[in-house]
Amino acid sequence: MNAKISRLILLMVFMLVSTECLQANSIWAKRDKNMKAIYADDVARQIGDILTVEITENSTVDNKAKRDLKKETDRSTTFNGEVGNFADIGEFGMSAGSGNELTSKADYKDERKYADNITVVVVDILPNGNLVVTGNRKRDIAGDIQTVEVSGIVRPSDISFDNTVQSEQVADFHLVTKNKGVSAPYTRPGWLGTLFDIIWPF
16 A cells, blocks of 8 residues: 555656646747747738839830922913103013922931849838838849839839739839940940031931
């Protein structure tokens, strides 16, 4: 009987010691405040969040102007009479004609396409909840430097689940590209061509 009591006492002491060693909430680790919720998305909402703008810009300009002006004038006058009672000056006439004609034609066509993905940062939130974003990207490939600057205003409802937005959905959209390096001089007209464009623009 004493052995059974001793075993029971030892079991109770072991359980008490084990209970003191265990901590509350030991089964579930405490959630870090900096961690997002399990079901939270990565869509930009606050200042400092990043967002990807998918740029697909197509611009086509086709201007045609044609002008055809023509003016003709024809005048004719005939005189017949005498000078006093002695001489008959007979009949003579005078006619004049003039013409003016202007024909001009101008045709201008420009097609451009630009596609790229630029990641921007939310720098401000407007009172209505729209996000002000800005960002730039710089590429240096074999001495050719291209800088792309993007800014605009994004409506949160236009942001897709993968945290992207189309460029045509960005209000006040500004896209600036700058090229420097080896190929830059070949994309601009030279000084002689510029001079001819000023002297003879047509």
